[in-house]
Amino acid sequence: MNSETVSNIEFATADSLLIVRLDGGGKPSYQHVYRAAAGVYWDNDFGAFKFDTKNDKRLVHWFAHVRQVIEDEMDVRLLLDSKTTWTNVPSQIQQEIQLSVS
Template sequence: MEIEEISKIEILENGEMFVVLASGGKPMYQYIYREAAEVYWDNEAKGFKAPVPRKWTNTDWFKQIVSVAASGLAITLRLSNSTVWVNVPEQTKTEICNVKNT
């Protein structure tokens, strides 16, 4: 499984979670939509997006992105010491940092 480093995690103004990859990703990542898991690839911004939380928290959506990327694209998403956090509450950041396999 290929490893992709996460350069930024952002909660957008509309509440969507956005996970940007340091590598800029690959065109094939757009096919993540085929997993029918509400996770999408934004080719212009080079990252995965999850919808505004309804029943799930942003941490749950992060786990969903990681899981779907692994199962559908055969990539492992990894946090790094240089991952930038934008508009992410401290509690959510702590929860995300404690997610296994990232």
Template sequence: MCRDKILFVEIDEKGKLNIRPYSTTYPMIYRSATEVHWDKDKKTLYSPKPTDWSYLEWYLHILSVIKTECSVILELTDKTEWVNIRNELRAEITKAQQNL
């Protein structure tokens, strides 16, 4: 299983959660039919704006899909940037990632 760093986690102006990997790309991830998509311009994995699921659930879902479908583990680092992410959510994501 490969590993890749997460450059940034962002909630964009449309309310979508975006995760940008350091080196891997996923232009065909839509084929997994998991509601995880690839933005070729931003080079991010993204989810729809949450309705039934929280941002934390979408974050974990994206990581799970990439691990299962692509055999890549995406990891936060000390250098991961957090864009439009409130401190509480950042703490939840960081804690959940440590428990994976």
């Protein structure tokens, strides 16, 4: 299994999108993640996976979903490190996501 480090996790509140940007910018083959029909898409321009959160604010749950889909479909494990940044994600949710990845 390959791994990718997450550079930024963003909750785009206006669009209810969870955006997971990758440190290395990702690979063109990530575009095929949509085939899982799990709502996760690759945006090559952003170097990020995107997921419509259905506006229910369950960010920890949805991050776990995105991470699992990417692992199952792309054979890629998403990792967080000390350089991972957070945009519009409350600190409590950040901590919960960090614990779920460790």
